[in-house]
Amino acid sequence: MTDAIHRPTPGRRLRRGKVRGDTITLAHGSGGKAMRDLIDDVFVGAFDNPALAPLEDQARLALADLTRHGDRLAFTTDTYVVDPLFFPGGNIGELAVNGTVNDLAVGGARPLYLSCGVILEEGFPIADLRTIAGAMQRAAAAAGVSIVTGDTKVVPRGSADKLFINTSGVGMIAPGVEIAAERARPGDKVLVNGFIGDHGVAILAARDDLALEVPIESDSQPLNGLVTTLLEACPEVHCLRDATRGGLATVLNEFALAAGACVALDEATLPVREAVRGVSEILGLDPLYYANEGKLVAVVPAACADTALAAMRAHPAGRDAALIGEIRDGPAGRVILHTGFGGGRIVDMLVGEQLPRIC
Template sequence: MTKPEPGKLMRPQRKLRDGIHVPKVTLAHGGGGKAMRDLIDDVFVSVFDNPVLAPLEDQARVSLSELALHGDRLAFTSDSFVVDPLEFPGGDIGKLAICGTVNDLAVGGAKPLFLSCSAIIEEGVAVALLRKLARSMAEAAAAAGVAIVTGDTKVVGHGACDKLFINTSGVGVIRAGVDLGAHRAETGDAILVNGLLGDHGAAILVARGDLHLETPIESDCAALNGLIDTLLDACPEVKFIRDATRGGIATVLNEIAEASGVGIEIDERAVPLRDEVKGFCEILGLDPLYLANEGKIVLVAPAALAEKARAALASHPLGRDAAIVGHVTAGPAGRVVMQTKFGGKRVVDMLVGEQLPRIC
């Protein structure tokens, strides 16, 4: 028998099943027998296929020496996705699950490597839809350079969940010399973002159709590990990075201010927003600073390196509209304020409640 390469596992000598031939998922597909195996092979294994997943053991087995090639600290994260609707302009729950988990690793300076995928499926969901969403996950994982190596499938009765919930966990390795944290912001540091804000939150609400709006807004859903690699290669002195998902950049800025015991001031005129999102927020009375993003980061960099960091972001397709939006102040500690375009200032508090539920 041929010896497997280091860090790789031999594919088991078995063929995938032919697939399932019913249009909708039934409770039998969660029962642990042939129907369940057929569903897993047909929908998930056929598109997630890779050497670590192939043995289909109860755990993925990865060489520690292979991990150590990338750094000396392990990064591990987990997230759940319950977005409604499952498909929306610019993405779907599958792409969102992959990109969201990749980004949670990348903002800590880690190279994302391996993901898990656990799906909770409501009885009656169309099998064709599941296949489509699984393909979307596989494509997003391939684009991000990660492998889906383990997972789980559960089927619940009609009404016990809303069509499909996905949990993804991710493992990555933090590169040597990188030390990112919300506690590292200091007076004078610059605050940057990598582009137009609020697109995901706006796209989800438009996709729900409750408002009968025809505004062409697409989610910014994207894996940001390539962008972050470009940034850190050019400017390793960056102190903090976080993806601005639920709660928008306002929440991230408040977290920085609280963790570092500093103040933060941003300039409304510098905050990048597309006209459609501005109009959308004006109509609905929403604040775009709190709208969710799925392809945007907030970062803190030393003032002297702010333009260098902005240029690094702008050199990548996902950072073309990067901007310096504010700076860190001496205080009051924990307070974020915005200089308005009218010349006044207003406090930007932490989001209370949920502006838009089930956006991710």
């Protein structure tokens, strides 16, 4: 975001620039005044914080501030290409922040700092960019993180699809927190923090070619507060994962494969809204594979399952949490869904692309 821009003398704050015009031009990616004005006006104006304020080519973070939160650094990155950019319940900006915060949180880390890389297509409306940047800042504030560095690139019209965002995140993991897919053990219980499939259906409803009218909003939200609450109630949490692309089914298959165990699901306990079920039946899709942007799957020892579930339900991000299954010895590497008709079916990992450009 700050590449090739003249820097002010340390300790001296120059007046911020003001972006001109209504749409992005190639000049806004040139490294000159137009680029500086865009960054000052849209991005620095939204994200301003002490780590970002110097506008260097990197954020400089004090090790003492990091290590007081933990003894291991967690680092993640993700790129967002969702179509459309604006959808019921959110937009690409807050999605990018929440997604990266959640990737850190489900590793047991406390998210602290984010970067923001933006690829803009020539002609993109600056008003929309300002809205997206504002949404990113509000999401960052809600999650308790700061956007401290970034990059902006502009490509010619037709070389990209409006706007892509990359966010990377840094967090710290406290001593004693050990969360990994391979730690699932027979007897463990499987929890999810609420209704699945909302984000996938919200994106489908926002796409003009399907003409769906569904009263569903994206579930995009930060999960770091919920994870903190869960770990306080049940420090022995074995596995955590946010169920984004590939949905709940793919996450559970990853757990089963990593642990060499079987995940047994009870269909009757799966939290799925009736509207999501209805869309799924119309389109021939399975809610287990829909992307979510505010849902996590937790595998916990049976002894603390009730405590963990109660703690999740007491948090705003987990009030609809449910116990949906358990870990069993075998068949190893399989997810089995026990249906309401008394039978069972294998739930494979997602093959191919059920819904493109979903996040």
